[in-house]
Amino acid sequence: MARCGPEASCRWGQTLTFVKRMRFVVVLGAFTIAASCTREGKPEPPREAAAAVLPAPSGPRATATLDAEDGQWAMPMKSYSGIRYSQLTEITPANAKNLVPAWTFSTSVLRGHEEPPIVVNNTMYVLTPYPNILYALDLTLPGAPKKWQYEPKPQSESQGVACCDVVNRGPSFAEGKIVFNTLDDHVVAVDANTGKEVWKTKVGDINMGETMTMAPLVVKGKVLVGNSGGEMGVRGWLKALDLASGKLLWTAYSTGPDSDVKIGSRFKAYYPKDRGKDLGETTWQGEQWKIGGGNVWGWLTYDPQTNLVYYGTANPGPWNPDQRPGDNKWTSTLFARDPDTGEAVWAYQLSPHDLHDYDGVNESLLLDVPWKGQTRKALLHPDRNGYVYLMDRMTGEILSAEPFGYITTSRRVNLTNGSLELAPDKKPEVGKVVREICPASPGTKDWQPSSFSPRTGLAYIPHQNLCEDEEGIEANYIAGTPYVGMNVRMYAGPGGHRGELTAWDPVAGRPAWKLIEKFPVWSGTLVTASDVVFYGTMDGWFKAVDARTGTPLWQYRVGSGIIGQPVTYRGPDGRQYVAVMSGVGGWAGAIVAGGLDAQDSTAALGFAAAMRDLPDATQKGGTLYVFKLP
C-alpha cells in the first residue's frame, strides 16, 4: 500500500482494506481459539460421604457375637470379631472428664508406636517398634514395675527395607505364650511368665525387601502371620506356624498359580470377575506376579462358627500401573480362608489393577446385620478406596458399598457384578501429572483399626481426608530396593482438615456423626459398654467422646503424638484402666520419626507434603500412658 499523507480518510481507508484482506485469517484464528477452549471434557462428578444422620433409637441395628468379659485384653483386637469392644462400665460419659494418669512407662524407643499394650493375668506386655523389645510389667505392684524384658535383636539392616517407619502392630497371647513378629522376618514365641524364648522361626528374607510389622492372630493352635513389602517388589503371603513348636504348617501366597494361592475345590467366588483358573498368574504379564506385592500386613479376623479367617491383601507392585498390565490378582483382595489348611473359600478383589496404592488390608469387623428382613452374617470393611463394604461373610456378596470420604477416582461399586467403576481421567501415567486424586494413597482409611459397639450399632472409624497429585516414573526392579515408580504429593482434601472420626451406621450405610481433626486420625479406636469411645490424635491428645453423639468428654495431652491402639482392662484392684502408647511415627508421622525434609514434596512417598506442620505440633517419643478414675 502506498504511504498515506496527513489525511485521516486515507489512513482509515487503508485500515479498512487491511482488515478486509485479513478477514479470512481473523475468522480462522477465532475458530482455532474456540476449538482449543473446548478441548477438556467435563470432569467426573466426585463422590462424597452421605450427610450424617443419627440412627433412630429403635431402628434396625447391627450386632456382634460377644465373648464373656474377663477384664483382659489378650490380643490387639481383643476378640476374634475385631470389634475392640469392652464390657467394662466404670468409666462413663458422666465421669470420663475426671480421668487422670495412673502411671507411665518409657519404652526407650523413639519411632512410631502403632502397637497396643496387651494385658493378660495381671501382666501388661509392651512390644516396641524396632528393635522390638518385649517388656512385661507387673500390674499387681504399684507403678507397674518391669518383670522382665525380652530382646529378639533383629538385624539393624532391616530398618532399611521397612517402607513406613519401623512399627509393629502388637503381640498376641495364647496358651501361656506371647507371640509376635520382628522387623527382620522372625516369628517369636516367648513364655508369658518367665520371658524365655520358646521358639523363633525365620519366615522371610530382608534381602528380598521383606519385613514384618503385623500383629499375629492365633487360631486353634496356629499362629497366622503375613509379610510386608508391597513397595519393595515382594510377593505377599499368609503363613501358619504351629504354636507349640514354631514349625511352618502352610503358606498361602497372594499371587501365582492356584496351587500357591491355595484355591482349590472349596473355592467359590461370588462374582464372575473373580472366577477362573490360575487367575493369580494369567492376570499378570509374564512372571511379574513373582514380584507383584499382595502382602498381608493388616488385620486378620476369625469366625469360630464358620471356621473362616478373613483378611485383605495389599497393593500390587510397582505403584506405576503401566508396568503391570492386567487385573493383578490377588492383590487388593479380601480372602476368606480355612485356618486348618489355608485353602481359600471365597475371595473378592476390591481394586483390580489398582492405580493408587489402595491396599485391601484394612480390618473386616464381623457383625450380624438385619438386611431386608433377614439377619445376615456380615463383615464391615472400610477400604482404602473410600468405600465401606458391608458383605456377606459366608459368600462374599456385597450388600452395600458406600463412600465414607471424598472420592474422585471411582464412580461407584457396581453391586450387580462387583466391579469398581473407575473415573477414566484419574489414571496415572509416566511423564504425566494427574491431580486431585482422592482419596490419596493412604486411602480414606489406612491400617488404623475401627471398633464397633453392639449397643449403639455404630462402627467408629478413624480415618483421614487427603488428596494427591501423582506422576508416573519408570521403576526398576532391584531386589531389596524399592520398586515404586511414582512421584506423589499429598495435601488436605475438601474442607482443609486432614483427619476425621466417623461413627458409621452399617445398616443405613451412612455416617451417624463425624468429628473433624486437624491431623489424620492415625490411631485406633476403642469403645466400651458405657458408650465411651477413646482415640488419639497425631499432635498428642488422647480423647474420649460419647459413643452415641460424638460429644467430646475428656482429653489429655501426652508427650508425643498418638498412633497406637487404645485398650482398656480391669486392674488387680478391680478398677478400670485405659492405656495407650504415645510416640508419633508410622507413614503419616514419618516426617517427625525420620526427621525428613518437607522441601521435597515427594518425601515419604508424598506424605511429608501433607504433614509439614507436624514437627511444630509434636516431637518423637515412646511412652505408655495408663489412665484411671481417681
Added chain:
Amino acid sequence: MSTTTRRTSARRHRVIGASAFVLLSLVSACDREQRRFRENPPSTSPSNVRVSALQPGTMVDTTHVAGPYDNNAWAQSEGQRLFGWYNCAGCHANGGGGMGPPLMDDQWIYGSSPENIYNTIVQGRPNGMPSFAGKIPTPQVWMLVAYVRSLSALNTTGARSSRTDHMMMYPGSSSLQDPAKPQQSFRPPASEMP
C-alpha cells in the same frame, strides 16, 4: 564522527571481539563442560578416611579426596539420572527422605565429604543403607557422590544439575490452614505447579 574516529572505533570493536573470542574458548575448556567417558577415578578410598571427628591423642591430618566430578555439570546430571535408576530415590525420595534419611538437609550421619559419601554407598551402613559394592561401577558412584553433595548445595552451584520437569519440589503448602477456620481446601492452580 570523523573518518579517523570511525576507523579507530571499528578497530577497537575488532580488538574487543577478538579478545572475547579467545577468552570464551579458554573458558569453554574448563572442567564444568567436559564429558569424560573413559575414566578411572579412584576406586578405593584411602585407608585412613575417618567417619568420626574424634581422634585420641594428637590430631593427624585426615585424607581428603576431592570428588572427581564436583565441578562437572554433565557428571552431576548423570548422577541425577542414576539416582532414580538405582532406586536411591525409592528410599531418599528426591532428597527429602522416606525410608532413608533426607539428603538435602545439613545433617550427615556418616559424613558429608566426598570420600565419606563414597564409602557410604559402597560399604553400606548398619542402619539400613545397602552396600552397592560391585553393583554400581566406580565412575558412576562418584557421579552419585557429586549429585548427592549438590542436593544440599555442598558443591559449587555452577555445576549443579538443573531441576527436571518432574513433579518435585513445591515450596508453598496447601495444608497450613488454621483449624479454627476450615476453608475450602487450597489446591494450587495447575499452571503454578512444577
Added chain:
Amino acid sequence: MLQGGLRGALNQSVLEASGPQAAKVEKLWWFAFTTAAIVYVLTMAALWWATRRARRRELRGELLDDAYAEPRMTRGVTWATAATLVILLLFLGADLLIGRTLSPIPKKQPLTIELTGHQWWWEVQYADTSPHGRFTTANEIHIPVGEPVLFVLEATDVIHSFWVPNLAGKKDLIPGYTQSVWFQADTAGVYRGQCAEFCGLQHAKMALQVVAEPRTKYEEWATKQRRPAENASDPTASRGR
C-alpha cells in the same frame, strides 16, 4: 536365513519395497524422480538451446535490446507458470491416487505391537487379549508374512522415529503422544530399520531388525518368548540375570 528367496538385512533400501506401504512410497519416489528428471532435462535443454541461439545471434551480429526481449519474456513466464501448475496438480493427483499409508488397517484384531522408543533402544511389547499372553523384546520385531501388523508408537524421553525402509515410511514416536502405523511384509526376510529422528548421542546406532517369517514359524517364536527365561547355567550368566 539368507536362503530360499529370503533377503538379508544388507538390502535396507526404500527402493527395495517388500510390502504394499513401502511399495507406495517407492512409487511416489519414482514418480517424483521421473518428473524431476524430465523437468531437469527440459530445463537443461532449454538452457543449452538459449545459449546456442545467443551464440548464433552474436555470430550473425544482431543486437539484442530490451524492447526485443520483453514480449518473448512474458510468453516464457506464462508458459513456465502454467507448466509448474500442471506439474503440481499432477503430484496432487498422484498422491491421492497412490493412496496414503494412513488408511485404516484392513483386518479386525490385527497383531498389535506396542513400540516404545527409549534413548537409545526400542522396547517392543506384543499386546494380547490376556495380560499373560503379553511379552517384551528389545530391538527385534518378528511379524508374520503377508499379514498387516499394527504398531502403537510411544516414547519415554525424546522424539524418535520408526523407519524400516523396506516396509514403510517414517513415523515419529513423540513423548506424551500415542500414534499408530500399520504395514505388511509380503516377502519373508530380515529387514533393518533405524531411528530417523535425532535423539541424542547414540542416535546413529539405534537400529532395529524386523524379521518377517511364515505364520507357523512366528507362532513358534512367540510361544518361546512367552516362556520364562531359562535358568543360568554358569556363574557369570547368573550374575547377569
